[in-house]
Amino acid sequence: MPNAIAGVDVPETAAVAEATELIRETTSPLLYHHSRRVYYFSRLHATALGVEPDPELLYLAAMFHDTGLLTPFSGVEQRFEVDGADHARKFLLERGFPAAAADTVWTAIALHTTPGIPDRMTPEIATTYLGVLTDVLGFGLDRLDHDQVAEVVAAHPRGDFKNEFLQTYVDGLKNRPGTTNGTVNSDVLAHFLPGFRRTTTVERVLGSPWPS
Numbered sequence: 062m063p064n065a066i067a068g069v070d071v072p073e074t075a076a077v078a079e080a081t082e083l084i085r086e087t088t089s090p091l092l093y094h095h096s097r098r099v100y101y102f103s104r105l106h107a108t109a110l111g112v113e114p115d116p117e118l119l120y121l122a123a124m125f126h127d128t129g130l131l132t133p134f135s136g137v138e139q140r141f142e143v144d145g146a147d148h149a150r151k152f153l154l155e156r157g158f159p160a161a162a163a164d165t166v167w168t169a170i171a172l173h174t175t176p177g178i179p180d181r182m183t184p185e186i187a188t189t190y191l192g193v194l195t196d197v198l199g200f201g202l203d204r205l206d207h208d209q210v211a212e213v214v215a216a217h218p219r220g221d222f223k224n225e226f227l228q229t230y231v232d233g234l235k236n237r238p239g240t241t242n243g244t245v246n247s248d249v250l251a252h253f254l255p256g257f258r259r260t261t262t263v264e265r266v267l268g269s270p271w272p273s
Contacts, residue, residue, distance in 0.1 A: 063249050066216045067209035071105040072117040076156050083152075084124045091225050092127050094217040095196060099123040101213045103192030104204050107184060116186035118162055120190045122169035125149035129232030140240045146170035174245050197226070227253070 064071050071077060085093050100123035107114050129144030131269055146167040153163040169189040172179040179190035194200035202210065231253045234246055243249040250257045 066101055067105065067206075067212040069101050070116075071100070072120060073265070074117055075119055076153070076158070077117060079156075080121055080124045080152065084128070088128060088131055089229070090219070091222070091229060092131065094219075095222070095226065096124045096127060097217045098196045098213055098219075099126065099189070099192040101192075101207070101217075102195040102201075102210075103188040105209055105213075106191040106195070107188045108202060109204050111187075112184040112188065114188050115162075115165075118166055118185045119169075119188060120164045121149060121153065122173075122185060123192060125152070126170045126173050126189065126193065130229055133237075138237050138240060140171075140244065141237075141246070142174055145223050176245070 064073070071081075084096060088096075100120050101240065102113070103119055103123060104116070107119075125145050126142075127145060128148055129141035129146075131142075134143050134268070135144055135147055149170055150163045150167040153166055154160070165183060165185050168182070169186040172182075172186065172194050173190050180187045191201055195205070196200060206249060230246075230249045234241055234250055235254055238254065239249055242251055242260055243262070247259045251259060
């Protein structure tokens, strides 16, 4: 598989090589190809926006961003995004990355499903978010070069991505439904999980222990 796709290369560092192999071995072909597409789309968005994210940090954020869906990496029940973010930060710190770099990757992963905030932050955080939106929702496809997008998809095929990704999403959340409260993740469970009912913010306010 060529390293450079659609004019975008992958940094040739030990951490990148190790992360690539780790994600390939411990996740699924679906998430591996999705994560690689997110990286390339993130880089294409960066070029279109005229920003310059650190390619290595961007790659690591993209590769780890959905790992929390498959394996809870923490000993506590928490959002899958935070599981993936914690795992990525540990990976970076154990390999000698500065704390600031590890925190940037953590934030990019932790916020990648949160609308309206990450795209206003640093280039690594913003473009990770945009890359995810493009691959999952098709957001921003009209801003990207058609031939470059086609080259990325040819190298990392989508297959039956919509249905397979949604099933992976449900499987990663169904045993911790409470962690989806107030997030877009609750939409997935509301659609697919029989008996799931969201607790609304109105209910939480009215049901608080305050008398008024």
